[in-house]
Amino acid sequence: MNYSLTVLDWYAVAPGMNHAEAWNAWASLPEFMGFSGEIEKSQRIPMMSARRMSPVSRIAVEAGLALLEKHQIARAVFTSRHGELERTYKILQILAQEQQVSPTDFSMSVHNTAAGWLTITAKNPLPVTSLAAGKDSFQQGLIEARAMLSADEGEKVLLVDFDGVVPELYGNDFAQEYAPYCVALVLTLGEQFTCRRSGEASEEPVPQSLSFLRNFLLNNKTFCIAGEVGQWQWNRKD
Incomplete structure (x- = not known):
């Protein structure tokens, strides 16, 4: 699978990372570092x-x-590996205690909650897709965005990838030191980036969108992002 696209703009949010300068400094560190501080x-x-x-x-x-x-x-x-898992966990705790679930918690526990809030807050009824694909959620979101761009040439698509803290009860290997975080990109058709999937195995605890952002900010011409099976190989032309 090969596809190409261009990144027009970006915006990211994480604890202690409140400005573009902070993200550039983070990207320039010799190794991936987690986040600390307040949002x-x-x-x-x-x-x-x-x-x-x-x-x-x-x-x-x-x-x-x-x-x-x-x-x-x-x-x-909108892509997220875990979505509203913190709120869902809260609901399960309440049910286990045989208490009444908050209508707000119940209605806001679905995977497309953030997408709906964006259209409401922005007063902009733009078409939005929400998806989850495990570790590959960000990469699959890019493929979805690329398909949208093919249908609407000359348009821009917003990709928002995010995740929160996963409750310890679930005991998964998600890198908690990187949560919560959000990476948003404005995408359009173009040849700036080309991506293809490789069967070569790779391991990386960093969420895919953060790995992509780091390489983007460093202006790396070639880089790989670990996936569920194999890895995603990227090439940059500009």
Whole structure:
């Protein structure tokens, strides 16, 4: 599988990473480093809406709004490996205690919660797709975005990849030192990046979108991103 696209803009959110300069400094470190600190309060999300959002939805909506302010977006793709897992875990705990579940928690526990909040907050009913594909969620989101661009040549697609802290009960190998985080990209047709899938095995605990962002900021011409099976090989022309 080969495809190409161009990245027009980006925006990212993580604890202690409140400015582009911080992200560039993070990318320049010799090794991948986790995040620490606080996430800056949103200046774009109304307070009443922010209170109803989970932490992971807030950062996803914040990133999406930041790019919608600058670009005319035709469609959007939201990708997340775990989605609203923190809120779902809270619901399960309440049910186990035989207590009444909050209607807000119940209605906001679906995987496309962040996508819906973006369209509501931005007052922009753009078509949005939400998907999850395990470790490959970001890469599959890129393929979905590329298909959208093929249908709408000359348009821009917003890709928002995010994840929150996974409760310890689930005992998975997700790299908690990188959560919560969100990486948003504005994509269009072009030859800036070419991607192909390789069967070669690889291991990397870093979420795919963060790995992509780091290589993007370093202006690396070739790099690989680990996937569920094999890896994704990227080449950059500019």
